[in-house]
Amino acid sequence: MKFELVGELAAVSSLELVVVFLDGELSRTLPEPVREVGEAFRQRVEADQAKEPLLVVAADGGGPAYLIHAKKLAEDENPGEGLRKLAVAVVERIRKYGYRRLAVLLDGSEGGRAAPLLVEGLMLAGYAYSEYANKEEDLRGKLEVFLVGAEGLSSEELSRTVTISEAVNRARDLNNAPANQVYPESFVAYAEELVAGTGLKVTVLTERELEEGGYVGLIAVGQGSRRPPRLIHLSYGEGGELALVGKGVTFDTGGISLKPGRGMWNMRSDMSGAGAVLHAAYLAARLGDAPPFHAVICLAENMPDGAATRPGDIVRYKNGVTVEIQNTDAEGRLVLADGIIYAQEQGAKVVLDSSTLTGAAHRALGERYSAVITRHDELWERLAGIAEETGELVWRLPMPKEYEEHLRSTVADTSNISSVGLAGATIGALFLNKFVGEGTRFIHNDIAPCAFLSKPRGVFTVEGCTGHGVRNYLRLIQSFAG
Ligand code: BES
Numbered sequence: 117m118k119f120e121l122v123g124e125l126a127a128v129s130s131l132e133l134v135v136v137f138l139d140g141e142l143s144r145t146l147p148e149p150v151r152e153v154g155e156a157f158r159q160r161v162e163a164d165q166a167k168e169p170l171l172v173v174a175a176d177g178g179g180p181a182y183l184i185h186a187k188k189l190a191e192d193e194n195p196g197e198g199l200r201k202l203a204v205a206v207v208e209r210i211r212k213y214g215y216r217r218l219a220v221l222l223d224g225s226e227g228g229r230a231a232p233l234l235v236e237g238l239m240l241a242g243y244a245y246s247e248y249a250n251k252e253e254d255l256r257g258k259l260e261v262f263l264v265g266a267e268g269l270s271s272e273e274l275s276r277t278v279t280i281s282e283a284v285n286r287a288r289d290l291n292n293a294p295a296n297q298v299y300p301e302s303f304v305a306y307a308e309e310l311v312a313g314t315g316l317k318v319t320v321l322t323e324r325e326l327e328e329g330g331y332v333g334l335i336a337v338g339q340g341s342r343r344p345p346r347l348i349h350l351s352y353g354e355g356g357e358l359a360l361v362g363k364g365v366t367f368d369t370g371g372i373s374l375k376p377g378r379g380m381w382n383m384r385s386d387m388s389g390a391g392a393v394l395h396a397a398y399l400a401a402r403l404g405d406a407p408p409f410h411a412v413i414c415l416a417e418n419m420p421d422g423a424a425t426r427p428g429d430i431v432r433y434k435n436g437v438t439v440e441i442q443n444t445d446a447e448g449r450l451v452l453a454d455g456i457i458y459a460q461e462q463g464a465k466v467v468l469d470s471s472t473l474t475g476a477a478h479r480a481l482g483e484r485y486s487a488v489i490t491r492h493d494e495l496w497e498r499l500a501g502i503a504e505e506t507g508e509l510v511w512r513l514p515m516p517k518e519y520e521e522h523l524r525s526t527v528a529d530t531s532n533i534s535s536v537g538l539a540g541a542t543i544g545a546l547f548l549n550k551f552v553g554e555g556t557r558f559i560h561n562d563i564a565p566c567a568f569l570s571k572p573r574g575v576f577t578v579e580g581c582t583g584h585g586v587r588n589y590l591r592l593i594q595s596f597a598g
């Protein structure tokens with residue numbers, strides 16, 4: 117998609133579609149019949165007589181079609197969400213009618229403020245995973261969009277928005293990619309290429325270095341696979357306070373605690389936390405003005421071969437905690453524990469992990485909200501405020517001390533699963549918290565609910581991986597400045 121800022125509609129030739137916002141004064145540049153129809157439609161919308169606020173007005177004598185939006189965005193509870201929904205609706209029409217060259221007329225609708233949200237919406241909604249199949253729905257690289265009347269929007273801000281949306285789509289591509297393409301070593305190669313030249317320092321721990329370093333969780337999870345585990349440390353500047361830690365299980369069979377076959381294929385997206393963390397780190401570094409920070413990515417493939425970890429195996433983590441691995445399918449927490457330890461070794465004082473950790477979070481929240489679990493109200497409020505703006509929604513779940521007893525093991529300090537089978541998302545957070553030292557503030561983001569969608573929902577009008585977290589974490593990193 118190419119976006120261009122232009123002063124007036126008349127400056128663009130051969131348009132196929134003009135998207136018009138009627139929430140302010142109707143633009144003088146519209147042809148008279150369109151203006152009349154639009155005005156009548158606006159009255160219907162205002163009188164609550166229209167099912168939706170969108171109207172297509174057909175082309176007149178070979179001119180463009182008009183797509184008229186006649187609802188005051190300011191009336192929406194969240195104007196960002198309103199604009200995103202609109203972008204989704206526009207993309208639906210573009211797909212249906214095959215438009216390629218369009219203008220968006222922002223006249224009278226606080227154009228400069230609305231434009232970035234629309235650009236983002238068009239780019240995110242226009243995505244489809246098309247690496248292995250020719251997908252008409254994938255609009256990337258196919259559209260020319262002229263923004264008319266985006267007053268106050270600089271070309272720098274426009275290009276920042278494009279960069280961010282492109283990175284979200286790249287994260288989706290990475291997370292959607294099958295596990296025969298993306299495995300720990302190839303993830304590392306991708307990450308190195310992505311962040312080259314951004315100022316991020318990249319350190320990669322190989323299997324041997326992980327073993328020597330005592331990162332037993334990554335080893336325990338990765339040892340049943342022919343694809344060895346890796347840890348990536350990205351650091352930006354010196355003395356970063358914040359570390360993002362991503363679960364990068366490139367495929368999760370469950371290991372010896374094998375998952376049922378039905379639906380197992382979508383466990384190729386079990387590295388969505390890692391994908392989100394990687395692309396947020398890339399963006400923060402590339403866009404500039406970011407404070408120092410760390411990103412730690414824990415990569416392993418959870419497979420059940422003769423060398424695999426068995427249920428009941430016990431490992432001793434670097435911080436001294438011993439874990440009885442009662443279920444090898446609760447592997448995300450095992451690799452993340454190493455990532456959390458590693459982040460603190462680097463000096464991080466605030467640790468956020470992003471992980472497709474539990475089916476329980478998915479069942480509890482559906483596909484629009486990811487789960488946030490923390491004991492630190494100020495971290496929750498910070499992330500919740502960000503999510504409100506990005507539309508990557510979050511919901512807080514509790515983290516009570518008294519549930520810790522469900523993790524009890526008779527032979528080790530802790531089990532990796534609950535003996536009770538309730539509050540699964542909270543149990544995951546309580547397990548991870550055992551690796552958080554004094555003086556470190558911890559916030560857990562279980563993105564299993566919305567990392568992978570069975571059906572398009574809301575602004576994420578895509579099937580498969582959504583890139584949920586990229587834009588939240590970018591802003592979270594930026595919020596640590598100054
Ligand atoms: N990767 C899964 C969690 C998951 C499930 C993500 C569904 C996305 C959609 C995770 O490793 C897992 O298997 N969790 C188990 C934990 C259980 C064994 C305590 C689960 O949720 O069933």
Ligand code: ZN
Pocket residue numbers: 368370444445446447448
């Ligand atoms: Zn699992």
Ligand code: ZN
Pocket residue numbers: 365368386445447448472473
């Ligand atoms: Zn998993």
